[in-house]
Amino acid sequence: MSALERNQEDRSDRQQQNTEQNSEAVLQTEDLTVYYGKFAALRGVFMKIFKNKITAFVGPSGCGKSTLLRCFNRLNDLIDGCRVEGKVIYRNKNLYSKKIDPVEVRRRIGMVFQKPNPFPKSIYENIAYGARINGYKGDLDELVERSLQQAALWDEVKDKLKDNGLSLSGGQQQRLCIARAVALKPDVVLMDEPCSSLDPVSTGKIEDLIHQLKQNYTIIIVTHNMQQAVRVSDLTAFFNAEEGEKGNRFGYLVEYDKTEKIFENPQEEATREYVGGRFG
Amino acid sequence: MTAALGDSQADNAKRSSTEKNLDNSFIWLTRIFAIGVAGVLIWIAVQVGIQSRRAIQEFGWSFWTNSAWNPVEQQYGVLPMIYGTIVSSLIALLIAFPIGVACAIVLSENFLPLSVRRTLIFMVELLAAIPSVVYGLWGIYVLIPFLKPIGSWLHDNFGWIPLFATPYAGPGMLPAGLILSIMILPILTAIARDSLASLPSDLRTGSYAVGSTRWQTIFSVLIPAAFSGIVGGTMLALGRALGETMAVTLVIGNSNELQLSVLAPANTIASLLANQFAEAKGLQEDSLMYAGLILFAITLVVNILAEAIVQKVKKY
Ligand SMILES: Nc1ncnc2c1ncn2[C@@H]1O[C@H](COP(=O)(O)OP(=O)(O)OP(=O)(O)O)[C@@H](O)[C@H]1O
Ligand SMILES: [Mg+2]
Numbered sequence: 074m075s076a077l078e079r080n081q082e083d084r085s086d087r088q089q090q091n092t093e094q095n096s097e098a099v100l101q102t103e104d105l106t107v108y109y110g111k112f113a114a115l116r117g118v119f120m121k122i123f124k125n126k127i128t129a130f131v132g133p134s135g136c137g138k139s140t141l142l143r144c145f146n147r148l149n150d151l152i153d154g155c156r157v158e159g160k161v162i163y164r165n166k167n168l169y170s171k172k173i174d175p176v177e178v179r180r181r182i183g184m185v186f187q188k189p190n191p192f193p194k195s196i197y198e199n200i201a202y203g204a205r206i207n208g209y210k211g212d213l214d215e216l217v218e219r220s221l222q223q224a225a226l227w228d229e230v231k232d233k234l235k236d237n238g239l240s241l242s243g244g245q246q247q248r249l250c251i252a253r254a255v256a257l258k259p260d261v262v263l264m265d266e267p268c269s270s271l272d273p274v275s276t277g278k279i280e281d282l283i284h285q286l287k288q289n290y291t292i293i294i295v296t297h298n299m300q301q302a303v304r305v306s307d308l309t310a311f312f313n314a315e316e317g318e319k320g321n322r323f324g325y326l327v328e329y330d331k332t333e334k335i336f337e338n339p340q341e342e343a344t345r346e347y348v349g350g351r352f353g
Numbered sequence: 354m355t356a357a358l359g360d361s362q363a364d365n366a367k368r369s370s371t372e373k374n375l376d377n378s379f380i381w382l383t384r385i386f387a388i389g390v391a392g393v394l395i396w397i398a399v400q401v402g403i404q405s406r407r408a409i410q411e412f413g414w415s416f417w418t419n420s421a422w423n424p425v426e427q428q429y430g431v432l433p434m435i436y437g438t439i440v441s442s443l444i445a446l447l448i449a450f451p452i453g454v455a456c457a458i459v460l461s462e463n464f465l466p467l468s469v470r471r472t473l474i475f476m477v478e479l480l481a482a483i484p485s486v487v488y489g490l491w492g493i494y495v496l497i498p499f500l501k502p503i504g505s506w507l508h509d510n511f512g513w514i515p516l517f518a519t520p521y522a523g524p525g526m527l528p529a530g531l532i533l534s535i536m537i538l539p540i541l542t543a544i545a546r547d548s549l550a551s552l553p554s555d556l557r558t559g560s561y562a563v564g565s566t567r568w569q570t571i572f573s574v575l576i577p578a579a580f581s582g583i584v585g586g587t588m589l590a591l592g593r594a595l596g597e598t599m600a601v602t603l604v605i606g607n608s609n610e611l612q613l614s615v616l617a618p619a620n621t622i623a624s625l626l627a628n629q630f631a632e633a634k635g636l637q638e639d640s641l642m643y644a645g646l647i648l649f650a651i652t653l654v655v656n657i658l659a660e661a662i663v664q665k666v667k668k669y
Contacts, residue, residue: 148558153463180564190555193578202573203563250559257563 096123098162099261099291100145105159107140107149112321115140118159120310120329122261127287129302129332130295132312132347137324138295139187141312142263144168145293146182147175180207183259185267187295189246191238191253196221196230199238199249200256207257216256223285224252225278244271251279255286262286264294268301280305299348302332309335311344398649405642416643422609422625424633429640431647433611437526437619438651441601442594444530444615445537450587452534453541457583458571460542461549474546481539489603492532497523497604500531504616519614524606526615532600537590544589548582549575581663588659592652598623622648 098121105118115137122128122145130138140149147168149155161168168178191199200217209216217234221227226248230241238249247270254262264283268276283292283305296302302309310329314322328335328344339345408416412429419430459465460474504521511517521527552575560570576583606618607628622644633641 146562148562151558151561176561176564176566179562184562186555186559186562188555190553190559192556192559192574194574203565206563206565206569206573253563 129306183254220256408639445533448534457545492604544586
């Protein structure tokens with residue numbers, strides 16, 4: 074354990090120990106604080122994301138789950154006034170050090186957004202575009218088909234690959250975005266409420282997909298659905314938001330542990346209230 | 354109790370007849386205005402058509418292909434002016450399109466600090482506020498002398514291309530096209546910038562998230578998505594260039610002789626009308642009206658084409 078971590082409160086020490094797994098950490102944050110303008114939206118997060126595990130982020134709206142997710146692929150760079158302090162370590166490199174090219178980070182760490190955002194291009198191009206700019210050398214047709222099949226969308230669109238991606242329904246668009254992210258074969262897939270606009274059947278398919286992907290990828294999924302967290306995740310992190318001194322709300326990591334532990338025997342009162350209120 | 358509550362709710366829900374009448378009259382008012390605008394357009398077209406009917410009877414389609422404009426012998430044809438109108442506008446578009454889109458990109462991205470961008474946006478818009486006669490005078494005193502070495506160089510080195518076959522004469526198609534390109538730049542830039550700026554920000558984040566660079570995002574995602582708006586702006590700009598009169602008249606040389614070379618003096622339909630209307634009588638006046646009708650038709654075709662393109666590629 075590094076000196077930095079020892080300096081933390083026991084709460085984060087306990088988290089570190091509890092989540093100590095046999096598998097290696099792919100991503101690790103050290104005292105990560107994110108500001109939008111002057112106000113910290115997320116404070117002092119220490120956590121490790123483990124290889125080939127599915128980690129769920131849960132917590133009330135506005136507690137900074139999406140914000141944290143965007144730190145992992147440096148998408149916060151695009152937001153004016155957003156500033157990140159602390160470290161995000163990915164395979165022994167700090168993603169926020171000057172030497173790192175954010176474009177390369179995003180080619181390895183894919184993302185599916187809360188709101189579906191397909192490109193206004195054909196369904197085929199939506200997937201081929203990313204592959205092409207990443208220098209994919211193989212058979213594009215095959216890649217498109219495989220990715221769409223993985224996202225449980227192939228049967229619905231196989232006869233209209235030339236149609237505009239925006240002509241699909243909301244749920245189909247979201248699966249297209251999942252296919253788009255998966256097609257890049259990223260190391261880590263960040264999913265921000267990927268099922269929030271899906272019906273139960275497609276949700277089931279996506280959850281199956283997540284399970285399959287686990288063999289090769291590391292997945293972080295934000296969800297408001299506790300059953301989903303229990304169904305898909307190995308580890309769960311619970312975030313909460315608190316009123317700051319100046320009346321602004323900031324989010325922080327409350328508890329991070331194996332999913333069963335969080336749902337059956339949480340250490341923190343806030344966690345018990347939150348997951349208990351929604352589950353069991 | 355409950356019944357009373359229900360009633361009072363129904364009362365609130367009911368709209369008063371004044372409110373309904375107000376709504377209806379508003380709808381009618383907007384209808385009248387909309388139809389009025391279309392009416393003015395049709396009225397002008399019909400008037401111009403009626404005024405030019407004698408010239409149409411006299412010359413028919415040969416008016417389009419005849420390159421003589423001879424008031425002494427009462428022989429009229431507008432081929433040189435059609436050529437001049439289209440070529441000067443195309444030169445303008447060829448120059449203004451890349452520059453305008455580039456401006457739009459710089460002004461909608463965050464390459465520059467916001468305050469600098471605001472100033473630049475304001476200055477580009479100011480270009481549109483300069484009166485066209487001022488552009489024309491600037492053309493005569495600054496642009497034409499400035500272009501002399503370039504024009505001569507083009508003729509000396511590329512004289513074998515018909516477009517540069519004549520020596521640089523000063524006033525002519527090239528300075529007219531350049532002046533027009535500056536004049537249409539503000540519309541083109543403003544509309545292209547608006548359509549880029551109004552794209553949903555998700556699109557940009559989505560593109561970055563699959564690992565695109567800024568350039569790939571701009572050229573492969575944002576510009577295609579804003580394409581219909583950019584084409585729309587371009588066509589509006591082209592419409593302006595086709596009809597621009599004052600500035601062009603001052604720099605184009607007003608020669609009614611057909612010359613392919615862009616270094617030679619030329620003429621456009623709008624400039625022909627402006628130059629000759631004051632003294633025109635009889636058949637000449639009718640022929641000018643006919644020329645006006647042709648300009649009308651050209652602009653119409655451009656607009657229909659633009660609409661067709663926009664419909665075809667509409668994305669947002
Ligand atoms: N682009 C932004 N600019 C300024 N403030 C922002 C921005 N995005 C998020 N915030 C603020 O940061 C805080 C955390 O937002 P975030 O979107 O990360 O929450 P979340 O946990 O994902 O919520 P939800 O569950 O509703 O998606 C919020 O208070 C929000 O107002
Ligand atoms: Mg969110």
